[in-house]
Amino acid sequence: MTSPTASTGPTAESSEVGRVVIVGAGDLGARIGRLLRSAGRAVDGWKRDPSTLPEGFGRVAADLTRGSELPELPEDTAAVVFCPTAGARSAARYRAVYRDGLRALLERADRLGGRSGRRVRMVLVSSTAVHGGEEGLIDETSPLHPNTPTGEVLAETEQLLRSDDSVESVVLRLAGIYGPGRRRLLDQVLGGGFGAAAELTGTAQASTAGSLGTDPWKISNRIHVDDAAAAAAAMVTASERPSVLLGVDELPVPVGMVHDWLADELGLPRPWPHLIPEGVALDQVLHTGREDPLWSATPAHGRAVNGAALHRFLGGLRHPDFRSGYAPMLEKPAADD
Ligand SMILES: NC(=O)c1ccc[n+]([C@@H]2O[C@H](COP(=O)([O-])OP(=O)(O)OC[C@H]3O[C@@H](n4cnc5c(N)ncnc54)[C@H](OP(=O)(O)O)[C@@H]3O)[C@@H](O)[C@H]2O)c1
Numbered sequence: 001m002t003s004p005t006a007s008t009g010p011t012a013e014s015s016e017v018g019r020v021v022i023v024g025a026g027d028l029g030a031r032i033g034r035l036l037r038s039a040g041r042a043v044d045g046w047k048r049d050p051s052t053l054p055e056g057f058g059r060v061a062a063d064l065t066r067g068s069e070l071p072e073l074p075e076d077t078a079a080v081v082f083c084p085t086a087g088a089r090s091a092a093r094y095r096a097v098y099r100d101g102l103r104a105l106l107e108r109a110d111r112l113g114g115r116s117g118r119r120v121r122m123v124l125v126s127s128t129a130v131h132g133g134e135e136g137l138i139d140e141t142s143p144l145h146p147n148t149p150t151g152e153v154l155a156e157t158e159q160l161l162r163s164d165d166s167v168e169s170v171v172l173r174l175a176g177i178y179g180p181g182r183r184r185l186l187d188q189v190l191g192g193g194f195g196a197a198a199e200l201t202g203t204a205q206a207s208t209a210g211s212l213g214t215d216p217w218k219i220s221n222r223i224h225v226d227d228a229a230a231a232a233a234a235m236v237t238a239s240e241r242p243s244v245l246l247g248v249d250e251l252p253v254p255v256g257m258v259h260d261w262l263a264d265e266l267g268l269p270r271p272w273p274h275l276i277p278e279g280v281a282l283d284q285v286l287h288t289g290r291e292d293p294l295w296s297a298t299p300a301h302g303r304a305v306n307g308a309a310l311h312r313f314l315g316g317l318r319h320p321d322f323r324s325g326y327a328p329m330l331e332k333p334a335a336d337d
Pocket residue numbers: 023024025026027028029046047048049050062063064065082083084085086087097125126127128173174175176177178
């Protein structure tokens with residue numbers, strides 16, 4: 001099904017600075033592509049069903065699990081953004097889509113380099129899951145330490161990219177993406193169900209249970225989808241290439257604090273009534289969090305991802321923390337998100 005002639009439409013009109021090919025152009029990829037198009041770049045989207053791509057994108061049918069059938073990169077390709085989802089949380093599926101899919105793309109980038117002398121910039125959208133086993137504050141200098149089979153495949157895929165000199169390699173490791181249509185924490189709060197099992201005494205032992213299996217003291221890291229897209233687009237266009245950036249906002253916090261803040265905003269009872277001492281404003285605690293992301297005097301634990309390098313690179317985020325990002329989502333009915 002996927003061959004150089006499999007495009008369902010003409011590739012987007014070329015631009016002087018070269019075409020950007022977005023491989024696995026779903027929600028995030030389409031946002032990245034729109035930003036690049038508004039910056040004057042020609043953008044092609046590759047996916048199995050390209051009919052869903054936005055107007056103005058070159059539409060190319062491509063299945064990463066059928067590497068030998070993938071089209072060649074267009075001659076004017078300057079950059080590739082690799083951002084598919086595996087579709088299933090199995091190591092085998094991750095290998096097929098990420099590692100083997102990227103390998104097939106690298107072969108095409110290498111051939112393009114041979115034909116045109118062009119060195120393609122390859123931006124891999126990875127995940128902070130490659131740091132899964134870490135505790136404490138991590139940044140771009142932290143070693144990879146995946147603790148799941150899928151995280152291991154992502155780490156292997158990053159390594160594959162880094163070891164290929166025929167492309168300019170760039171890795172963007174995203175924390176959990178939230179934003180329109182991505183309402184997991186919000187829906188947890190709206191759905192309730194934390195209940196009596198969520199009652200905490202403030203001790204580490206008592207904090208590890210919840211009726212949803214949620215540990216409210218586990219530090220959560222996230223990035224708004226608009227900032228994730230802006231980060232990837234900037235990694236395509238920047239003249240100075242960052243080799244790796246962690247994509248996360250400015251406020252890693254225990255997930256229970258996000259639940260409690262959302263409940264306050266929605267006028268619902270706090271799911272974790274003992275997380276914040278009585279009489280203390282949640283915003284005050286969150287401010288303290290900026291200075292001390294691990295809340296050393298509390299049972300907070302897990303990894304806090306330091307996104308300072310990305311924030312400098314972008315000159316600031318549109319949504320520096322979850323309060324800014326969730327606020328518009330609280331104003332709209334779910335169906336409009
Ligand atoms: N969600 C998070 O919290 C999170 C966290 C860290 C990193 N990320 C990364 O963010 C990236 C994008 O996420 P997203 O939310 O934009 O996902 P998405 O909306 O599901 O888009 C991914 C696209 O990949 C395409 N795809 C799937 N299998 C493919 C295959 N075999 N060959 C070619 N294309 C394929 C799908 O289109 P077709 O079905 O038409 O092929 C889909 O539209 C991913 O790289 C993901 O690992 C996400």
